[in-house]
Amino acid sequence: MKNYCTQPYGIKKTIPIVWIIFCAATLLPNAFASVVSPADAPLNDDQNLKTAQSLLAAGDYGNAFDRYRAAAVNGRQPLAQFTLALFYQNGWGRAADRKTACEWFEQAAQNNVPAAQHMTGLCFEEGVHRPADPVAAARWFQKAAQAGQLNSYCHLGNLLMTGNGVVKDPVQALELCRPAALQGSAPAQLWMGKFYLYGDSSVRNLQEAYQWFLAAAQKQSAEAFYHLGMMLAQGAISGPDAAQARQLFEQAAALKYIPAYFQAGKHFFATEAGAETNRLPAEHLAKAYVWISAAIQRSMDAEEVAAARAMRQQILAMMPPTWLAELDRKVARHLQPD
Numbered sequence: 001m002k003n004y005c006t007q008p009y010g011i012k013k014t015i016p017i018v019w020i021i022f023c024a025a026t027l028l029p030n031a032f033a034s035v036v037s038p039a040d041a042p043l044n045d046d047q048n049l050k051t052a053q054s055l056l057a058a059g060d061y062g063n064a065f066d067r068y069r070a071a072a073v074n075g076r077q078p079l080a081q082f083t084l085a086l087f088y089q090n091g092w093g094r095a096a097d098r099k100t101a102c103e104w105f106e107q108a109a110q111n112n113v114p115a116a117q118h119m120t121g122l123c124f125e126e127g128v129h130r131p132a133d134p135v136a137a138a139r140w141f142q143k144a145a146q147a148g149q150l151n152s153y154c155h156l157g158n159l160l161m162t163g164n165g166v167v168k169d170p171v172q173a174l175e176l177c178r179p180a181a182l183q184g185s186a187p188a189q190l191w192m193g194k195f196y197l198y199g200d201s202s203v204r205n206l207q208e209a210y211q212w213f214l215a216a217a218q219k220q221s222a223e224a225f226y227h228l229g230m231m232l233a234q235g236a237i238s239g240p241d242a243a244q245a246r247q248l249f250e251q252a253a254a255l256k257y258i259p260a261y262f263q264a265g266k267h268f269f270a271t272e273a274g275a276e277t278n279r280l281p282a283e284h285l286a287k288a289y290v291w292i293s294a295a296i297q298r299s300m301d302a303e304e305v306a307a308a309r310a311m312r313q314q315i316l317a318m319m320p321p322t323w324l325a326e327l328d329r330k331v332a333r334h335l336q337p338d
Contacts, residue, residue: 049080058085059122061093072104078111082323085116102129109140114147150180154191161199181212186219193227197236210237217248222255231264242267253291256334258298262308265292269311280318283290286327289315293331 052067065087065234071080085104088097102123108116121140122221124133138159144152157173159166180188193212196205210231216224229248232241246267252260269288273279292315293310316324 027170027282051079052080052083056092061087065093072107076111078108078113081108082113082116085119089119098123099129109143112147114144114149115149117141117144118149118152118155125155125159129134134159136165145176150183151185151187151191153177153180154188157191157195161195161203167255168200170195170203173199174203181215184219186216186221186224189213189216189219190221190224190227193224197227197231206231206236217251220255222257222260223250225249225252225255226260226263229260233263233267242270246271250287250291253294257338258295258300261291261295262299262304263307265290265295266311269315285315285319285321289319289323289327290331290334293328294335296333297335 012097048071052064055064065084068080068084068087071077072084078088081104085101085108086092087094088101088104088322090096102120105116105119105123106129109120119138121137121144123129125137126132126141130136140158141152141156141159145156154177155177156166157284158164160169160176162168174192176190177191178196181192189212193209193216196209196212198204210228213224213227214233217228225248229245230251231237232248233245246264249260249264249267253264265288268291269280269282271280271284289295289312292308292312296305296312299305299308
């Protein structure tokens with residue numbers, strides 16, 4: 001059976017809350033039967049969970065959190081443990097706290113929640129709540145994948161591609177990830193593209209990378225748009241195509257893929273001047289300002305931010321001052337949380 005209840009880099013807060021909980025629940029073996037028997041479960045836990053889910057769907061984070069915590073702390077309600085982790089992961093009604101989120105993900109993972117097993121693999125891979133441990137990460141990705149989280153095979157494949165914590169095997173990395181990609185999983189298709197573009201030299205293939213990124217982009221993957229833009233801008237496929245690359249970077253930026261902000265702004269600013277006016281087209285100048293401003297506010301790359309600030313000063317020297325207030329409002333609206 002196909003399973004699309006996964007995300008490439010973790011659970012996103014933009015996913016409808018009820019769908020997140022549904023995905024976790026449906027992937028539990030026999031709906032918790034292998035974890036909690038009806039005779040052992042506290043009588044009030046089921047009601048706590050039902051009430052908690054209703055409160056969460058209504059956006060009442062405070063009361064929902066209390067209900068989930070009451071069901072989670074006894075150690076016998078894995079769905080409550082997983083959802084509590086999401087509260088800390090996504091900052092629902094409180095400050096985001098990845099360390100605490102990972103601690104709850106691991107508890108839920110130990111209680112056989114496949115989505116939590118995947119997230120625990122990420123936690124160990126990144127060293128969030130414990131020292132980085134690629135061996136433990138590989139073990140959790142394997143457990144999650146065998147329980148139905150097929151995209152976890154791609155994360156395991158990434159460890160195999162680099163030999164991080166496991167014996168390096170680039171061919172096996174591709175074969176592990178391929179089934180989910182062939183089933184139409186955009187995250188898996190994105191991984192396949194990255195493996196073929198950036199992976200071990202023995203398996204790199206630009207045409208394969210392009211086709212997999214294209215498949216993911218057709219499902220509106222922001223990161224896929226970005227990689228396609230980079231391949232076109234750098235002439236990796238059919239020579240440089242500035243106009244198409246610019247469009248792809250803008251599509252990625254519009255979907256809030258942060259690395260695309262600088263590339264979109266840079267490419268709009270690099271547009272050829274109009275033959276009659278000898279000036280940058282007004283629309284492109286405005287877009288250059290918007291995306292470069294977004295890069296300054298969101299990029300974590302110090303060199304990129306410095307380059308964006310310098311470019312912004314050049315844009316301001318060319319842009320009518322009367323545009324500034326409206327364009328700044330556009331930047332602010334775009335950067336608002338979803």
